[in-house]
Amino acid sequence: xxxxxxxxxxxxxxxxxxxxxxxxxxxxxxxxxxxxxxxxxxxxxxxxxxxxxxxxxxxxxxxxxxxxxxxxxxxxxxxxxxxxxxxxxxxxxxxxxxxxxxxxxxxxxxxxxxxxxxxxxxxxxxxxxxxxxxxxxxxxxxxxxxxxxxxxxxxxxxxxxxxxxxxxxxxxxxxxxxxxxxxxxxxxxxxxxxxxxxxxxxxxxxxxxxxxxxxxxxxxxxxxxxxxxxxxxxxxxxxxxxxxxxxxxxxxxxxxxxxxxxxxxxxxxxxxxxxxxxxxxxxxxxxxxxxxxxxxxxxxxxxxxxxxxxxxxxxxxxxxxxxxxxxxxxxxxxxxxxxxxxxxxxxxxxxxxxxxxxxxxxxxxxxxxxxxxxxxxx
Amino acid sequence: xxxxxxxxxxxxxxxxxxxxxxxxxxxxxxxxxxxxxxxxxxxxxxxxxxxxxxxxxxxxxxxxxxxxxxxxxxxxxxxxxxxxxxxxxxxxxxxxxxxxxxxxxxxxxxxxxxxxxxxxxxxxxxxxxxxxxxxxxxxxxxxxxxxxxxxxxxxxxxxxxxxxxxxxxxxxxxxxxxxxxxxxxxxxxxxxxxxxxxxxxxxxxxxxxxxxxxxxxxxxxxxxxxxxxxxxxxxxxxxxxxxxxxxxxxxxxxxxxxxxxxxxxxxxxxxxxxxxxxxxxxxxxxxxxxxxxxxxxxxxxxxxxxxxxxxxxxxxxxxxxxxxxxxxxxxxxxxxxxxxxxxxxxxxxxxxxxxxxxxxxxxxxxxxxxxx
Numbered sequence: 001x002x003x004x005x006x007x008x009x010x011x012x013x014x015x016x017x018x019x020x021x022x023x024x025x026x027x028x029x030x031x032x033x034x035x036x037x038x039x040x041x042x043x044x045x046x047x048x049x050x051x052x053x054x055x056x057x058x059x060x061x062x063x064x065x066x067x068x069x070x071x072x073x074x075x076x077x078x079x080x081x082x083x084x085x086x087x088x089x090x091x092x093x094x095x096x097x098x099x100x101x102x103x104x105x106x107x108x109x110x111x112x113x114x115x116x117x118x119x120x121x122x123x124x125x126x127x128x129x130x131x132x133x134x135x136x137x138x139x140x141x142x143x144x145x146x147x148x149x150x151x152x153x154x155x156x157x158x159x160x161x162x163x164x165x166x167x168x169x170x171x172x173x174x175x176x177x178x179x180x181x182x183x184x185x186x187x188x189x190x191x192x193x194x195x196x197x198x199x200x201x202x203x204x205x206x207x208x209x210x211x212x213x214x215x216x217x218x219x220x221x222x223x224x225x226x227x228x229x230x231x232x233x234x235x236x237x238x239x240x241x242x243x244x245x246x247x248x249x250x251x252x253x254x255x256x257x258x259x260x261x262x263x264x265x266x267x268x269x270x271x272x273x274x275x276x277x278x279x280x281x282x283x284x285x286x287x288x289x290x291x292x293x294x295x296x297x298x299x300x301x302x303x304x305x306x307x308x309x310x311x312x313x314x315x316x317x318x319x320x321x322x323x324x325x326x327x328x329x330x331x332x333x334x335x336x337x338x339x340x341x342x343x344x345x346x347x348x349x350x351x352x353x354x355x356x357x358x359x360x361x362x363x364x365x366x367x368x369x370x371x372x373x374x375x376x377x378x
Numbered sequence: 379x380x381x382x383x384x385x386x387x388x389x390x391x392x393x394x395x396x397x398x399x400x401x402x403x404x405x406x407x408x409x410x411x412x413x414x415x416x417x418x419x420x421x422x423x424x425x426x427x428x429x430x431x432x433x434x435x436x437x438x439x440x441x442x443x444x445x446x447x448x449x450x451x452x453x454x455x456x457x458x459x460x461x462x463x464x465x466x467x468x469x470x471x472x473x474x475x476x477x478x479x480x481x482x483x484x485x486x487x488x489x490x491x492x493x494x495x496x497x498x499x500x501x502x503x504x505x506x507x508x509x510x511x512x513x514x515x516x517x518x519x520x521x522x523x524x525x526x527x528x529x530x531x532x533x534x535x536x537x538x539x540x541x542x543x544x545x546x547x548x549x550x551x552x553x554x555x556x557x558x559x560x561x562x563x564x565x566x567x568x569x570x571x572x573x574x575x576x577x578x579x580x581x582x583x584x585x586x587x588x589x590x591x592x593x594x595x596x597x598x599x600x601x602x603x604x605x606x607x608x609x610x611x612x613x614x615x616x617x618x619x620x621x622x623x624x625x626x627x628x629x630x631x632x633x634x635x636x637x638x639x640x641x642x643x644x645x646x647x648x649x650x651x652x653x654x655x656x657x658x659x660x661x662x663x664x665x666x667x668x669x670x671x672x673x674x675x676x677x678x679x680x681x682x683x684x685x686x687x688x689x690x691x692x693x694x695x696x697x698x699x700x701x702x703x704x705x706x707x708x709x710x711x712x713x714x715x716x717x718x719x720x721x722x723x724x725x726x727x728x729x730x731x732x733x734x735x736x737x738x739x740x741x742x743x744x745x746x747x748x749x750x
Contacts, residue, residue, distance in 0.1 A: 034659035035675075073449070260663045260680070270658040271676065280654040284644060285410040285687075287634075290670040300659040301411070301675045314659075 003053055005138060005195075006118040007046040008109070010102055011039055011126035012059030017247045020371035021349055026060045027246070028126035029068055031332045031350065033258055033270065034300040034315045037068065038245065039126045040075075040278045043084070047075040048274035049134040051122065052082035055112055057105040059098060062088040068279070075277045087112060101216030107205040118198050123218070125192040129254055130242040131268055131276065137236040138195055147200040147231035148223070150174065151193035151238045163189035164219045166235055174233040177223045188235060191242065194218065200231065241266045252347055252367045255313045255330045261296045281316045281333075291322060307337065315350075324354075346370055381494040382513065383429045383487050383575070384422045385463070386415060387594065389477035390569060391435070391502050392539075392621045396743050397721065401440035403620065404432075404501045407706050407724075409633060410674035410689040412652050413444055414620065418501040419451040419460075420650040425509035427497065428458025431487060433480045436469055438462065446653035477594045478585060488579050496578050498571040498594055503528075504629070505568070505617035506643050512611055513572060519609035522577040523601055525551060526570035527610055528617045533557050533564035537619045541567035541595070543610060551608040554599050568613060571598055615642040627721070627741055630687055630704060634672060657690050665696045674707075681711070689724075698728075702738070706746075720744060 015027025022030065028039035039056075046054050054077060058065045065086065071077070072084025087109050089098050099105035106113075106123065113121060120141065122134055141149040152166055160181070167176040167186045177190070204222055208214050214221045226233055245251040256262060270276045283302025288294065293308040302316035307324035315333040320326055324337040325344075332350040337343060340357040345364060349371035354360060361368040391403040398406060404415035415432070422430055430452070434441055442462065448455035463484035468475030477498075487493060495516070497509060507526065516524040527543055530536060537557050542564045544552040557564055571594065581601075585592050592600075602608050618629045633643075644650075660673050663680030671683050676691035682699035689707040694700055697713040709726040711717055717728065719736035723746040728734055731750040736742030744750065 260661055271656075275656060277656055280656075282649040282651055285672040285674045286660060288668045288671045288673065288683075292669060294662045294666055294668055296664050296666075297662045298659045299662065309662075 003116050003118045005051050005120040005122055005134075006113060006116045007051050007054040007122040007124065007134075008106055008113075009039070009042050009046070009054060009056045009124055009126040010105060010192075011042075011056050011065060012062075012099055012105060013127065014060040015127065015246060018251065019248065019369055020373070021248075021251075021347070021369065022061075023371070023373075024061060025064045026058065026062070029061075029065045030245075030251070031315055032129065032245065032251070033255060034298045034313045036270070036276060036278045038129065039065070039068075040276055041129050041131065042124055042126045043069075043072070043075045043077075044274070044276045044278075045130075045132050045134065046122070046124075047077065047277065049138075051134070052077065052079065053116055053118075054084040055087045055109060056084065056126065057099065057109065058086050058088045059105070062086070074279050085112070101214075101221075102218045103205055103208055103214075103222050104216035106201075107209045107216070110202060110205065113198065113202075121196045121198050121201055123194045123196065127246070128191065128242060128244055129268065130238075130240065131274060132238065132240070133274060134193075134195070137193075140234065140236050141195045141197075144234045145232065146234040147197055147226055149195045149234045149236050150223070151191045152188040152235045153191050153238050153242055154187050155189045157184060157187045160184035160187050160189060164192075166190055168235050172235045172237070174227065174235055177219070177227060179219050188237075190219065191238060192218075193238075200226075241268050248347060248369045249367045252330055252345075255347075256311070256328070258298050258313060259296050259311055261311070283316045289322070292320075307339075379426045379510070379513070380429070380457070381492055382427050382497060382509075383431065383490075383493045383495075384427045384497040384499060384509075385481070386418045386422075386430065386432045387477050387498050387500050387569070388415075388433055388441075389435045389475070389480065389593070390500055390595065394620070394626050395623045396745070397623055397626065397723075400437070400746070402435065402437045405440040405444040406626075407689050408504075409630065410672050410687050412650060414501045414504070415441070415444070416650050416652045417504050418499050420648075421505075421507045422497070422499070422509060423451050423453060423651065424648055425507070425512075426453070427509055428453050429487070429493070430458070430460045431463045431484065432461070433463045433477050433484075435475060435477075435480075438464055444653060450653050451651050474590055476591060478582070478592050478597065479590065481594075482582060482586070485582070488575065488582070493575045496573040496575050498569070498573070500569045502620050503568050503570075503617060504620065504643070505613065506615060506645070506648055507568075507570070507613060512570075515611050516572040516609060519549070519611075521550070521609040522574045522606050523598060524572040524609040524611050525598060526568045526572075526613050527565045528568055528613045529563075529565055530617075531563050533566065534559050534562050536625075537564070537566045538621060540619055540621075541569065543567050545610045548607075549610055551602050551610050554602060565610070566617075566619070568617070569595065570613075572611075623721075623741075624739065627704070631685070631702075634670060634685065634687065655690060663696065681713075703741070723748070726750075 011028040015022040077084035166188045243254045286303045289306035292305045299314040300316045303318045306322045307320040310327045313330045317334045318331045319336045321339045323340040327344045329346045335348045337354045338356040341354045343360040352372040448460045465480040465483040542555045542557045546552045657676030660677045666679045668683045670685045673688045674690045678693045680696040681694040684701040687704045693710040695713045698711040700717045703720040705722045706724040712729045715728045717734045719741045722744040725747045727749045
């Protein structure tokens with residue numbers, strides 16, 4: 001049976017600017033908000049939109065991510081007719097090759113899409129923090145009869161040169177796409193979320209694959225190709241909270257935005273509809289000791305707090321022992337802050353042990369990253 | 379262990395008074411995140427037992443709601459099963475609502491010739507039991523039935539009304555008795571039995587001719603007194619019997635002491651599974667003062683919480699306080715309200731009553747959904 005819409009999540013990137021955090025796992029698998037991983041947001045958005053079939057394109061350190069995705073049960077993709085499949089690169093009769101660009105990743109999985117036979121394909125990146133339902137965007141796409149609808153975010157004009165910028169006419173029909181323009185003429189940034197009419201997408205991908213000069217990238221090649229061939233491309237204006245957490249400081253910042261003192265109407269609320277789903281860790285309830293002080297923080301189950309936690313995000317199975325102080329920091333799962341240690345303005349990667357009385361970044365404003373191997377501290 | 383079928387026996391669950399008025403002990407909230415049946419089921423799963431029947435006595439609604447999907451507890455729901463055993467005749471005729479009659483009404487699992495051993499476990503004992511070791515000892519004993527017991531030196535205050543047993547030099551049960559709290563030392567029966575399936579089949583076929591009121595406990599006593607040697611298997615480590623509301627309060631708070639939490643009940647390699655609800659991490663506000671407490675996910679705290687256990691999604695507003703209390707899921711304590719020595723059931727709103735306060739040995743209980 002053909003499906004109306006199938007989602008393809010691009011989750012193959014390393015996220016180089018997250019340094020040690022992505023040494024062993026891909027960026028979409030990085031922890032966020034005490035309980036979640038970055039890809040939970042994309043997958044929950046897809047599930048909440050009523051899309052029951054989802055392929056996740058993985059490449060860099062794909063084992064951990066494939067393992068996390070499993071059968072998609074965490075987001076409810078294990079229901080009747082549903083599926084969620086990790087799609088790492090593979091060997092075929094033609095040989096073996098890596099995904100050579102975002103468009104190539106989809107091209108190499110056209111057989112998966114052909115099997116599902118969807119009318120529309122939602123292609124999105126797996127490394128952004130936001131909550132949405134794609135239904136309205138899909139409706140717009142169907143109503144406008146476009147080949148491709150691109151979700152855009154209004155950004156301040158002076159920051160626009162960091163993004164792929166779309167120029168549109170009065171009806172939000174896209175007239176031009178420029179990747180990171182020096183002198184931006186529009187403030188509409190592409191969020192890397194596309195809905196394509198599958199037949200048209202398929203044609204474009206097959207042609208692109210034959211083009212030896214192409215970088216096989218949606219932004220650089222596919223979108224310009226469609227524009228040059230006078231296809232109808234429409235912008236969908238996304239409103240609300242959206243964060244790219246591609247750097248240590250932006251990841252820290254987005255975590256801090258979850259704290260009670262920073263909450264406002266834009267704050268992402270995991271539990272409210274549409275909810276963000278994640279893994280359950282079979283942890284104990286969190287234990288707060290009799291000498292603990294906790295202010296303005298977010299703490300997940302399994303944590304054990306006996307010291308002081310101020311303005312911080314604490315993940316499962318984290319231990320903050322007696323006399324330890326944690327300020328303005330993000331502690332990822334299974335971190336131990338030993339007695340008397342002091343941590344400030346830091347992201348502490350999973351499984352890291354901070355030793356007794358050790359001082360991390362004390363009095364320093366710049367955000368620092370500490371991982372279990374202490375290999376890269378920035 | 380494909381040759382083992384385990385039955386979680388809810389027929390002899392004690393009554394925790396008001397707390398278990400509308401739900402059985404099995405699905406009563408425990409430590410903010412669990413219910414009692416989670417411990418029995420997780421022990422079985424962790425021991426590699428994947429064929430599980432639950433002998434439901436009554437109030438099945440609450441059990442069904444709590445259990446959720448089979449994949450919560452079972453390693454493999456295809457090769458194993460988790461099934462509710464309900465005896466409708468028994469529910470309509472309470473006198474005959476025994477575990478034995480429930481098994482007879484749901485005897486399909488006994489026709490499976492692969493089932494060599496039947497394990498019976500109740501859920502009123504909170505402890506960690508590795509059944510793979512228990513089964514091995516049972517098999518090596520060459521007996522047709524074994525019973526698991528716990529050695530305690532606190533029988534004067536704990537395990538009141540539980541069966542005690544006397545063990546002979548060969549490790550067999552000499553006789554059963556009842557713990558009336560007269561002695562400190564005792565061997566307490568955990569009402570956990572291992573039957574050779576063939577023997578259970580045989581004895582079950584004879585039971586209806588003897589008495590329609592026999593319970594599994596009676597059968598084991600009967601075997602010891604008149605039939606066969608029953609092997610006694612020792613359980614060591616943390617174990618508590620939740621026999622009353624006072625036990626519930628006392629032992630819950632006892633576990634608050636982290637040394638107990640990290641005792642051999644909760645170990646790294648022995649997880650306890652429970653149906654999860656996708657709750658968010660706990661939010662602590664600027665005014666939160668939290669000490670010596672256990673909190674489940676989804677709570678939002680901006681007031682004071684001291685020596686308390688909070689279940690999912692409890693909200694303690696600024697200017698509110700909770701101490702020495704157990705608060706169940708989805709309850710809200712509004713500004714200016716102070717809760718002490720209380721058990722507050724699910725979905726309550728404490729808004730107008732400024733002092734909700736009981737005594738240490740006599741906590742006040744606020745029923746589910748109360749708006750005070």
